[in-house]
Amino acid sequence: MINSIFKTDPSKIECINSIYQMSDMPDKVLDSEDDCYIGYEEIGEGYSGITRLTLPPDAVECSKLIAEYVKDGILLDLACGDGAYTVPCAKLGMKVIGGDISNKMMSLLIERAEKNNVSLDKVMLCRMNALDIPINDESIDCVIANSVLHLISHPEKVVDEIYRVLKKDGVFICFDDAPGRGAYGGNQYYDATGEIYRRYWEYLGKIGIKEKKYSWKFDRNGYCETKFSKEEKLISWNHKHVEKVEDIFLPRLSSRGFSAQTTVPEKEHKEALQYALEAADKRFGEGWRRFSISFTQGDIVATVFTK
Ligand SMILES: C[S@@+](CC[C@H](N)C(=O)[O-])C[C@H]1O[C@@H](n2cnc3c(N)ncnc32)[C@H](O)[C@@H]1O
Numbered sequence: 020m021i022n023s024i025f026k027t028d029p030s031k032i033e034c035i036n037s038i039y040q041m042s043d044m045p046d047k048v049l050d051s052e053d054d055c056y057i058g059y060e061e062i063g064e065g066y067s068g069i070t071r072l073t074l075p076p077d078a079v080e081c082s083k084l085i086a087e088y089v090k091d092g093i094l095l096d097l098a099c100g101d102g103a104y105t106v107p108c109a110k111l112g113m114k115v116i117g118g119d120i121s122n123k124m125m126s127l128l129i130e131r132a133e134k135n136n137v138s139l140d141k142v143m144l145c146r147m148n149a150l151d152i153p154i155n156d157e158s159i160d161c162v163i164a165n166s167v168l169h170l171i172s173h174p175e176k177v178v179d180e181i182y183r184v185l186k187k188d189g190v191f192i193c194f195d196d197a198p199g200r201g202a203y204g205g206n207q208y209y210d211a212t213g214e215i216y217r218r219y220w221e222y223l224g225k226i227g228i229k230e231k232k233y234s235w236k237f238d239r240n241g242y243c244e245t246k247f248s249k250e251e252k253l254i255s256w257n258h259k260h261v262e263k264v265e266d267i268f269l270p271r272l273s274s275r276g277f278s279a280q281t282t283v284p285e286k287e288h289k290e291a292l293q294y295a296l297e298a299a300d301k302r303f304g305e306g307w308r309r310f311s312i313s314f315t316q317g318d319i320v321a322t323v324f325t326k
Contacts, residue, residue, distance in 0.1 A: 065274025092160030102128030
C-alpha cells in the first residue's frame with residue numbers, strides 16, 4: 020500500500036494485531052452536541068450470527084462490480100465492520116483499506132478471512148473515524164460504506180469526507196435491494212421476530228429506555244447528487260435463501276447486536292429479553308426459534324456516484 024496517501028505515515032503509527040490505530044476517538048459517542056455515532060466495539064460477534072465466518076453471497080456478487088471500478092487502484096471499505104465486503108474484495112485481489120472505529124469488528128474480519136483462506140496481504144486495516152478519514156485528498160479510486168450512514172448523527176459529513184478522499188472520476192458505490200423483486204415467504208418468521216422485537220422494547224419503554232437511532236431517514240441519494248453524478252446499475256441475481264429466527268435475528272437481539280440497543284444496560288436487557296421470549300413462547304408455543312423465512316433474493320441496485 021502506498022504510505023503517502025495517509026495523513027500520517029503508517030510506519031509512525033501504532034499497529035495492534037495488524038490494525039493501524041489512526042484514530043483515538045471513542046468507540047461510540049451517543050450524547051454530544053457535536054457528532055454522534057454508534058461504533059460496534061461492544062456488539063462484535065453478536066452482529067452477524069451464524070453468517071459471521073461466511074462470505075455473504077450478495078457481497079460476493081457486489082465485489083465483482085467493485086472490481087470493475089477499482090482495477091489496480093485502491094478501494095476504501097469505510098466502516099468495514101467484520102468484513103462482509105472487504106473479504107470478498109480481497110479474494111478478488113483488490114488493494115483495500117478497511118477502516119472502522121471498532122478494533123473488535125476488524126479482528127472478526129481477520130478471522131473471516133482466515134476461515135475462508137483469503138489472503139489479507141493487500142489489505143490494510145485501520146482504526147479510523149469515518150467523520151475524519153485519515154487519508155489525504157484525492158487519493159482513493161473507489162469507496163464503499165455499507166450500512167453505516169444511518170448510525171451517524173450527521174451522515175452528510177461522512178459523504179463530504181468520502182468526496183474529499185476520492186480522486187477525480189473516483190466512485191462511491193452504494194448497494195441496495197431492488198424493491199419488489201424477491202419472492203418472499205415466511206409469515207411465521209415475521210410474526211415471531213416482530214412480536215419479540217415489539218415486546219422487548221415494550222418492556223424497556225415502561226422503564227424509560229428507548230431505541231437509539233440517528234439517521235435512518237437520511238436522503239443519501241439526494242445529498243450525494245448535490246456533489247456527484249449518479250448512475251444506477253442492476254446486478255441481476257437470483258439467490259435462494261432460507262433463514263431461521265435462531266440464525267441471525269435471535270443471536271443479534273440476545274447479544275445487543277442491533278445498534279438501537281446500544282444504550283440498553285445489561286441487567287435491563289436481560290429482563291427485557293426474558294419478557295419478550297416468554298411472550299413468544301406463550302403466543303407461538305414451542306418451535307418458534309425454527310420458524311423460517313425463505314426467499315429468492317432479487318436484483319441488487321448499485322448506485323454509482325462519480326466525482
Ligand atoms: C452495520 S455495521 C456494517 C459493517 C459492514 N460495512 C457491513 O456491511 O457488514 C456498521 C459498522 O460501522 C462502524 N462505525 C460506526 N460509526 C463509525 C464511525 N464514526 N467511523 C467508522 N466506523 C464506524 C461500526 O463499528 C460497524 O462496524
